[in-house]
Amino acid sequence: MRSSWSSRYLREIISRYQLVGLVRFGRHSLCIRRTGMNRFHGLQGISMRISLLTLLLVVGFLVGPLTSLPAEQASTVRDKRQPRTIHVPADHGRIQQAIDAANDGDTVLVAPGVYRESLQLKGKQITLASRFLMTADKKDVERTVLDGKATGEEKNSRGNTLIRVAGDVGPKTRIIGFTIKNGDDGISCAAKIEIAHNRFINNGDAIDYEGGGGLCRHNLFEKNRDDAVDLDGAAEATIEDNLILNSGDDGIEIRLHKYSGKLLNIVIRRNQIIGSGEDGIQIIDYPDKSDRVIRIERNVIAKTKMAALGCMANGNTGENYEAADIPERIEFFHNTLVDNQYGITGGDFLLAFNNVIVGTEKIAFKEVDGNSLLAFNLLWDNEIDQQGSNLEKGSTILKNPQLTKDYHLPKGSPCVDAGSSLYKRGETVLLEIPRSAWRGRAPDLGAFERIP
Structure with missing residues (x-):
């Protein structure tokens, strides 16, 4: 109906003002014929120009709705926008300005330098990175610094949280290749993102997951004043291949705040946690x-x-070796514990298989009881191997593991081929290790499989 009415209206305009030409809009076209004068003069010419303007406005009104893209096609065009790389300081002098200018999928690439900013990521998913992203050169990590300490402040003063990640950022968000130091928190994270190849030095908590999580890997944590990694709320993270040195409190702290719903999996693997001021890993029950x-x-x-692994009760974070009866399932497989004051304290459903525990000053296993089970472990040179714990004596090895200085197994170690790949209690599988994860006749004990 609208198209028919519009065509009639245009014909009236063309007939009245004796226009010439062809007007085309959408699938419709009108042939405009000359009916009189060849030229227009004076006021009549002015009238003609005004009428042409009227015609163009009418045609624009008609063509717009007919030629606009459907919403789904417009969305496709937007989605095909090529990601940009925004350079700091070349494109924007400050990192936060570049973050604000970025869209989903963009990369904010930061040149070497010292940046004294408190950054916020929210409402989008981007990559925030140093040139390490392009070069894989660790020197770019060392030279690209987010520093929370203002000039002239004391060495150990607490600065601001250096990067805050809001809960609404996308899961493809990445923070890669920075030295992050002297912050209250290095990164406070309420979303699931990737944090990789960074150096965290002298922060309060280096990474504080406030209900967030994601992937934390290949980072160096050194001399942070509180914890290297702190998981609170409904945090769910994989923490792997990190070097965690000399934390003021715990290497990794996990608070089991009240939560029910989809099962949360917290994975801590292939890390080296050395010299923690309190516990290597502390799990706090509620x-x-x-x-x-x-x-x-x-x-x-x-x-x-x-303690290498300390279990605490009722929100208590000050280690007192209470060996709390934490009911959540804790799987403690293939770890090497060396020269700690305590090994593992507490746990009511803690499964410890294929571990090496040596040189413990006090007790290797303290009150790991309830539904817990400790099997296929090597214990050596501990003051006390176990106290009040569910230790399977038949599979426990009491020999010198002969560890190298970097905690690997030499040829001839009693740990080689001494582990278990499958363990059941009744019909319940407590341990199952895929064949691809070990060499030889059986898995080796400890953190590292021996490579001949």
Whole structure:
């Protein structure tokens, strides 16, 4: 109906003002014929120009709706926008300005330098990176610094949180290749993102997951004043291949805040956690069992001043060796614990298989009881191997593991081929290790498989 009415209206205009030409809009066209004068003069010419303007406005009104893209096609065009790389300081002098200018999928690439900013990521998913992203050169990590300490402040003063990640950022968000130091928190993260190849030095908590999580890997944590990694709320993270040195409190702290719903999996694997001021890994219980499973595998935890793995009750974060009866399932497989004051304290459903625990000043296993089971472990040179714990004596090895200085197994170590790949309690599988994960006749004990 609209098209028919519009055509009639245009014909009236063309007939009245004796226009010439062809007007085409959408699938419709009108042939405009000359009916009189060849030229227009004076006021009549002015009238003609005004009438042409009227015609163009009418045609624009008609053509617009007919030629606009459907919403789904417009969305496709937007989605095909090529990601940009925004350079700091070449394109924007400050990192936050570049973040604000970025769209989903863009990369903010930061040149070497010292930047004293408190950054916020929210409402989008981007990559925030140093040139390490392009070069894989660790020197670019060392030279690209986010520093929370203002000039002239004391060495150990707390600065601001250096990067805050809001809960609404996308899961493809990445923070890669920075030295992050002297912050209150280095990164406070409420979303699931990737944090990789960074150096965290002298922060409060280096990474504070406030209900967030994601992937934390290939980072160096050194001399952070509180914890290297702190998981609170409904945090769910994989923490792997990190070097965690000399934390003021815990290497990794996990608070089991009240939570029910989809099972949360917290995975801690292939890390080296050395010299923690309190615990290597501390798990803090709260009232009521939560829907979480914690898997701790193939880590080295050494020279902690308190416990390699300490279980605490009722929100208490000050280690007192209470050996709390935490009901959540904790899987502790293939770890090497060396020269700690305590090995593992507490746990009511803690499964410890294929570990090496040596040189413990006090007790290797303290009150790991309830539904817990400790099997296929090597214990050596500990003051006390176990106290009040569910230790399977038949599979426990009491020999010198002959560890190298970097905690590997030499040829002839009693740990070689001494582990278990499958363990059941009744019909319940407590341990199952795929064949691809080990060599020889059986898995080796400890964090590292021996490579001939």
